[in-house]
Amino acid sequence: MIVFFCYFFLVNCIAFILIAYDKQLAIRNKNRISEKALLIWVALGGTIGSSLAMSIFRHKTSKKSYLWKLAGIVILQILTVFGIFYFVLLTL
Secondary structure: OHHHHHHHHHHHHHHHHHHHHHHHHHHOOOOOOOHHHHHHHHHHHHHHHHHHHHHHHOOOOOOHHHHHHHHHHHHHHHHHHHHHHHHHHHHO
């Protein structure tokens, strides 16, 4: 269980840092981190870190296509968690 929490913490920290770094790259008109890379970290479990960074740095908050993809990943994550808990309850 502790491994799960360490993984979750690490992935969210990385997602947070990537959003912050991408914001700095955008400000400086440098080559950016791809949306695909950012969304992969969200899909790996960095939803909270990514969302927090988006709010703090006001980055990617007006890009509707990114927000739709983020919302889709969040919905899939919620359904997966509910599915796992439902399966566990059935086996008890």
